[in-house]
Amino acid sequence: xxxxxxxxxxxxxxxxxxxxxxxxxxxxxxxxxxxxxxxxxxxxxxxxxxxxxxxxxxxxxxxxxxxxxxxxxxxxxxxxxxxxxxxxxxxxxxxxxxxxxxxxxxxxxxxxxxxxxxxxxxxxxxxxxxxxxxxxxxxxxxxxxxxxxxxxxxxxxxxxxxxxxxxxxxxxxxxxxxxxxxxxxxxxxxxxxxxxxxxxxxxxxxxxxxxxxxxxxxxxxxxxxxxxxxxxxxxxxxxxxxxxxxxxxxxxx
Numbered sequence: 001x002x003x004x005x006x007x008x009x010x011x012x013x014x015x016x017x018x019x020x021x022x023x024x025x026x027x028x029x030x031x032x033x034x035x036x037x038x039x040x041x042x043x044x045x046x047x048x049x050x051x052x053x054x055x056x057x058x059x060x061x062x063x064x065x066x067x068x069x070x071x072x073x074x075x076x077x078x079x080x081x082x083x084x085x086x087x088x089x090x091x092x093x094x095x096x097x098x099x100x101x102x103x104x105x106x107x108x109x110x111x112x113x114x115x116x117x118x119x120x121x122x123x124x125x126x127x128x129x130x131x132x133x134x135x136x137x138x139x140x141x142x143x144x145x146x147x148x149x150x151x152x153x154x155x156x157x158x159x160x161x162x163x164x165x166x167x168x169x170x171x172x173x174x175x176x177x178x179x180x181x182x183x184x185x186x187x188x189x190x191x192x193x194x195x196x197x198x199x200x201x202x203x204x205x206x207x208x209x210x211x212x213x214x215x216x217x218x219x220x221x222x223x224x225x226x227x228x229x230x231x232x233x234x235x236x237x238x239x240x241x242x243x244x245x246x247x248x249x250x251x252x253x
Contacts, residue, residue, distance in 0.1 A: 125221075150177070150180040
């Protein structure tokens with residue numbers, strides 16, 4: 001077995017050790033204290049501090065000589081906790097949908113202009129869609145991204161920084177409007193040839209979208225009658241159940 005230490009980058013290791021030191025209760029070390037603890041020269045310590053401060057991961061105390069975790073570090077921690085909580089709450093409903101429909105069910109979230117597939121409960125079918133856990137895709141290529149964007153970014157096409165490779169914004173805007181009205185997105189081939197995706201949004205107590213439940217299956221099993229009478233109703237019900245776990249209620253939407 002290869003030694004993992006052979007592949008470690010010392011600057012990254014030291015940066016993590018520095019953040020760990022700042023994360024300790026009541027920690028407000030000076031640069032000299034960090035230099036001693038990390039066994040680094042003062043010059044390397046200051047360069048490391050300056051880099052992390054530029055990225056917002058650390059900040060300075062009121063005396064300007066001590067250091068603490070920055071706002072960006074706390075925001076990253078919140079994102080990690082939110083994702084973990086989403087998976088914890090979603091998994092039982094994903095299992096129920098996967099067993100009921102015998103298809104793979106994912107929990108997906110938006111990361112900038114991409115959809116990230118966080119977790120999956122697989123089916124027992126012999127023919128399955130490819131495992132996408134950990135994969136990212138441009139939101140406009142698939143049902144999960146479209147259903148999230150349809151209710152979270154109505155002004156998407158009127159702001160600067162529109163996603164690149166977006167061939168027809170007006171056509172997509174019209175499609176998102178239709179998805180918003182139906183509450184569900186369906187696509188064939190968006191995530192690969194012969195793959196069908198069905199996605200519904202998950203909302204929190206304030207009505208804000210936190211992600212999407214997404215079913216993936218080979219297209220030949222997703223006949224129109226099955227989609228309309230079985231798959232879509234089950235997915236909508238699952239999405240509503242999970243939203244309720246986050247405190248969402250139609251009354252306050």
